[in-house]
Amino acid sequence: MVKDSSSMAPRLTDFCFPDAPEEDKYSVCVHCGFCLEVCPTYQAWGDENHSPRGRVFLIKSCAEGELPLDESVIDPVFTCLDCRACETVCPSGVQVGALVEEARGQVFHARRERGDTNALMRLFLRGVFPRPGRLKAIRRLMRFYQKSGLQTLARSTGVMRVLPPQVREMEDVIPEIDAGPAIDVLPPVMAPKGERKATAALFTGCVMDVFFSDVNKATARVMVRNGVEVQVPRDQICCGALQVHAGDRDMAREMARKNIEVFEQAGADYIAINAAGCGAALKEYPELFHDDPAWHERAVQFSARVRDISQLLVEVGFDPPKAELPMSITYHDACHLCHAQKIRREPRSILTSVPGVDLREMPDSDRCCGSAGIYNLTHPVMAGELLERKMDDVPQGVDAIVMGNPGCMMQIRLGVKKRNQQLRVMHTVEVLDLAYQREETP
């Protein structure tokens, strides 16, 4: 098969939309393959296409016009959990996550052009998450569903069976939703206890505040307890991580601009976040503005102030609790905390500072639990396998599994429920908060 000479000329790229994966990012990959064994999808299938190296190679081939943007590229790019485990082991520092997200952006554009989009996905990505009002409405609806007896009714009548099993499973483990989200309940400014060491604007997040607003409240309490003045900017919206993961980068940019403006106005020293996925997204805002120097600069300024709550507490210095909290726990490293943000030490130093807490490490604590944003809904089989492996690794006899991400908390609640175990699923700050509370009630 001799190609004629015309085919010798460099072909155009198959990424024809703006904000495409950049050459600087994929050309760093030296194809060493060190990433293969940490990749959950490669571990499961053994197929190079579904490995970090393979995905980078496909993205590169597509960028260079060697491959069309068809299922051979799209499928692998969307099976990625975006867990970033590959980035931790990569000796050359390839930003696989950013490349995959940019590639998804291309797919999103291409599909929209063809009018080929999933209506439900579109509704959530564009209709719900970017709009705090609608999100709160859903929250209220769910609370009503739980409180009114509808939940019990739905479960007993079997109406739930019309939902796909993965959604049904999740419905089952939704925590009890309390009266108000942190963003409404917490005062706009909370004065620190004692000397003011710093100011922090709390990013309440969407999923966190819908399902785990208690964690947000605990986060605010531990900051106040440790001399941090807490602000809760009312106009903030969802971080846009889900949009980035799904490839809807235009919407993500719009949401990022809004948040940057809101937090610029707040003017706090730090932007505190307790959801690993959102934290990583906020820190990566500059990735969204390659083609927009002005906003890029503002995004850089913004992300420089973002701290995971564990990072912030260690940075400003926190008081080790004085009260005893006799509890045996294990810690799960949320992907977006340990791989994306390189935060491993801080949560552990917080947990081990609590008198009475016995931290027992689980093997491969940094392997993805399968939650991965909405991956557990889009790829339930893979997510289920990962959850099984995660639950297998939980050491015998612990009282709680602790982590720093709401997505993981939901997923692991599901694992606990499936196995019918007596295990609490907690956020790192909840443990600290609980210990502080005990100080007050001897």
Place this chain on the structure above:
Amino acid sequence: MPLQSKPHPADTAEHLANVIGLHHVRIVPACTLHMHESSQDVCLAEPSSEEEVLAVLAYARDHGLSLLPCGAGRLLAYGPPAEAPDIWLSLRRMNRVVSLSQGDLIVSVEPGLTMSELTSTLTSAGLMLPYDPPAPADATLGGLLSAGVSGPRRALYGSLRDMAISLRVALLDGRVIRTGAKVVKNVAGYDMTKLFIGAWGTLGVITEITLKLRPLPMHRETVLAAGTLDALGSFRERIVQSALQPSRLEVVWQGETDKTQDWVLAVDCDEHERSAKAQTQILESMAHDLGLTVETLEQHAADTWWADHAGAISDRMVCIRLQGPPTKLFSALAPVLDTIAALAEEPRNISATAGGITGVARIAFDPARALLDDPACWQKLRDVIAASALEMTVERAPTAIRAQCTTSPFVPGAAAVMQRLKQTFDPEHLLSPGRFLGGM
């Protein structure tokens, strides 16, 4: 095969004398080659260099003469029995140390150098080849390599195939090839060195061998624990499961009649003094727990014990080698020895040793007359060994016995590849007649 008849040995001798010198060619009776049944005369040629080897090979090839390379001839009693060749190619005169590098831990030698000659050269340089074959000390390196036999030190250091890194080989077609490289690590091309190890000289004539060495251990200490085979089996298990690193671990029979009693487990340690002492202490306390009596030998006393141990195996006419997992080996020893007692001329003079890590056992004895004449005598032994799921090889024996024992354990695919290899290197089957795949 050339159509004309083969030259008479005298003609061969005359021709070769012109090439390698009158003093180095003789006509000898084949019986000197452990071939008692042959009345044929053979031409013994003793080249002193690779060129001379090539000249002999060229003559053999051109005249369709078979050729048996050997060193001191010690290993002719081992392995598949050779048939009487037309030319007996003795490499005994090629016995130089070609090069020795202390810093690189590498030595290159000619194939006719004996193990004892090499050992004395290395010892004076503070080095050793950690290799203790069950063969006489005057066996040559070329012979040992071609036979591929290994001894107790295999437990820690591996066999000759782990030590030989490069060869020069003269091929029948007149080419000389180098295999491997004279460096400790090399993966360029096929690992051709391995092909010639244990090939019984059927593929080519080795003219130089390069070996990886070790520094002479700073201290040698051997612990001897005496007891029943069962107790020593438990002792073995504890040692293997510990962090100790014995360089040799053999259970040796020192009894006279009862095959379950009077065994000794010898544990050797090549280390510096402090580690060796610590190891000895651990061994002593383990042995104590098991109610075994212990004796510790150091330095020369240890060396002497192991030399005697090797001698006891290599001095007897017949040596049977068993292979398999050490625990199976240990439990098969008593019944096997009982069976062998019936085959031996003097049942008390049986030597037996089994490697607790290597999984290689050797039982040596002088055969009863009946054994030489009656193949049926072996059947019972085979049955006993087969029942233990071990592999048996008659490693050394008079030709008559080995001739009865050749079997073909190869699966067809492997045998076919081996046949093609033989065909490639020696299409006329001139080299080491009778020794290819046990005469297949």
Place this chain on the structure above:
Amino acid sequence: MRDAHIDALVNIVGERRCLWNPNQVRAYACDGYTAESAIPRAVVFPESTDEVAQICRYLYEHSIPYLPRGAGTGLSGGATPTGGEVVLSLARMNRLLAVDFDHLRAIVQPGLVNLTLTRRVAHEDCYYAPDPSSQSVCTIGGNFAENAGGSHCLKYGVTTNHIVAAKVVLPDGSVIDVGAPFGDAPGYDLLGLLVGSEGTLGIATEITVRILKKPQALRTALAYFDRVADASDTVTDIIVEGIIPAAIEMMDQLAMQAVDKSNYHVGYPHDIEAVLLIEVDGLAAGVDEVMARVVELCRKHNVREVKVAQSDAERALWWSSRKMAFGAMGRLSPDYIVQDGVIPRTRLTEVLQKIEAISQRHGLRIANVFHAGDGNLHPLVLYDSRVPGEAERAVQAGSEVLRACVDAGGSITGEHGVGIEKIGEMAYMFSADELQVQRAVKACFDAKGIVNAGKLIPLPGRCVEVKHARDIIEDHWQILNSFPDQAEVQVRGARAHGAGAEHTTSVQG
């Protein structure tokens, strides 16, 4: 394209375990060596010896070229389908079949990852000794094919010393057992020949390996030397002294700079020429004495500073710093070529001077990372493919380094294998006769010459041809009509010339 042969493969492994769409097999175009790549005809994922045998039998019968592949981390292009081969990916054959702790043997499938084996036997204090830098990903099957080495082979040997038996599918699909779990197998040592044969003689589908008990104690030291010569004299002296350390690794200043920029920052001084990482192991009693002696020997050779690791974390950092060295080069230079020469260790200083001269002559930086105890050098030639001519100069410099190693009495490869990368240098190391004999051995296993052909041993006249081909490609970007059908050879060097895009040359056989 889907044809009757693909249907036959699908019949064996099923639709889901056979990739044949050209866009879907592209990820298998190369391994860890990226300078050349080619599209395979198909990729199949067998899960048992029987499936491998059926596939091989079918392909051999129909004279369809094929090759095996593990994790694809090889550094010499051994798994690159330059002949448009069908790739047998053994990644799914990754089970640990059996472990016998009583006799320290394990039977594994070829796709089992090296480090996974160690992890799976660690609860009994055992480990698998060969430890290539890629041990966290590379497979035992790949190690078998390449006869992989590692940092600890000075004391413990390379892969061939740890594999005792294997079940092997021969090119025609017949299945044979080679080697023996204990003692020696009768006949020729086919196992010895197969290990390191780079997948050209057969496919091992069950591998029996020795596992070892972990040493009771370890001591690791880091020694900074002002001069390379002092460091290399120290290495020689340690060995002459009668100490065989578990490992002795060396890095030069440039390599230190790279790893200090990576995630594993040690903080090496900026004005030393060499650092040695020395590890001794053995019984707890005595290991400190040996380390003390090593430290003394470092001092004797003017070491600036020598420190012994005080914690596991410190030891782990030093080792990570060393093991990530290749990848970390990305932080110094956009491209690099890694070489794998071996020399007698006593000639280290002399060869390093030659490498320095080569570096100067070509105006390219060369970083040196090596297993000093074995004399196994990994010079890393740094270049920037965007600068016209630099890629070619780097290839030339790399080749000269290998020649310097051969001239010093060494080898062109100690552990990475020949593959396609060093096939041109084979003729520098071996005579025409020696190469011909190796080809004859290949023919004994693979009479049709279709299993991973064109790797390891240059075909007659091929080494000249390959060199020539490269020259032509690099100079003229012309199509070369001497490769088999379907082969697409891409030369990365193209980027140095072209308008930024890689050029593809397709050729007809």
